[in-house]
Amino acid sequence: MKTETFSKGARVVFLFLCLSLSFSSSSSTPLLNQDFTQSAATRTLKQVKEDVHEIHCSRERSRGAWTIIQEYLMPFVEKEQYRISTRCRLHPDNDVYRDQEQHKFHKDTNEWKCGYCKKKFYEEKYLDRHFDNRHYNLLNESHGRCLADLCGALHCDLVLDIVQRKTKCNSAAAARNKHLCESLAHSCFPVNEGPSAGRLHELFLRQFCDAHTCTGNQKPFSRGHRKQISIPYLAISILTLLLLPLVYLFVYLYQRGIKRGSQELRRISLSGRKKKSY
Numbered sequence: 001m002k003t004e005t006f007s008k009g010a011r012v013v014f015l016f017l018c019l020s021l022s023f024s025s026s027s028s029t030p031l032l033n034q035d036f037t038q039s040a041a042t043r044t045l046k047q048v049k050e051d052v053h054e055i056h057c058s059r060e061r062s063r064g065a066w067t068i069i070q071e072y073l074m075p076f077v078e079k080e081q082y083r084i085s086t087r088c089r090l091h092p093d094n095d096v097y098r099d100q101e102q103h104k105f106h107k108d109t110n111e112w113k114c115g116y117c118k119k120k121f122y123e124e125k126y127l128d129r130h131f132d133n134r135h136y137n138l139l140n141e142s143h144g145r146c147l148a149d150l151c152g153a154l155h156c157d158l159v160l161d162i163v164q165r166k167t168k169c170n171s172a173a174a175a176r177n178k179h180l181c182e183s184l185a186h187s188c189f190p191v192n193e194g195p196s197a198g199r200l201h202e203l204f205l206r207q208f209c210d211a212h213t214c215t216g217n218q219k220p221f222s223r224g225h226r227k228q229i230s231i232p233y234l235a236i237s238i239l240t241l242l243l244l245p246l247v248y249l250f251v252y253l254y255q256r257g258i259k260r261g262s263q264e265l266r267r268i269s270l271s272g273r274k275k276k277s278y
């Protein structure tokens, strides 16, 4: 009888324990989940940060910035015969990828060659990957040598194949880009360095910095770009130059032929008259 009561009591205690455990676990579950979600979010954030750090400098965007500098700034710098100092972040020495880009040879439409090891690739992106994997040791990743960091100031999105989404203009971002743009103008073309530096300083502000507003009145690259000779235009010009002497020769021979013909006719008519007079 005693043992029966004991077992009954034990069963009740066991049931109570089970119930309390289930309650406590259900109440603690959201907390656990929350902790897990939080830690996962922190992990993802950390990972993104690490990835960004790993990439360090976008090759594609650096290339975009380089294209803009060559197209919309260098023609004016060359015209002024101005030497950009290495203190200026737009100087070729301050592009981490410059050396690799100079060792990139585009032999044919589907032939890209590595200048370091002569390996060939079908597409530029594979050569880029090859540079990243095999020749990364040649990159000097010191601070301030990433042209991609200047993309905000230089309007890189306009030359990169990025789909322009109609988003509301962010005035804070525009102000930030304008500030970066103006600091570039000051460091690359200090006004106290003479009249050409002053003119280029002014041009830089008009060409790149004025458009960093949300009013939309100013367009970037308002001062124009490098004049490129189009290949069809060049072909037509060469063809015209080659054909022109031929046309002249034809006209000359044609006129000479007419003249000779008329002289022949006159001679015939004259000899006819002489015969008649006899």
Ligand SMILES: [Zn+2]
Binding pocket: 114, 115, 116, 117, 118, 119, 130, 134, 135
């Ligand atoms: Zn190589």
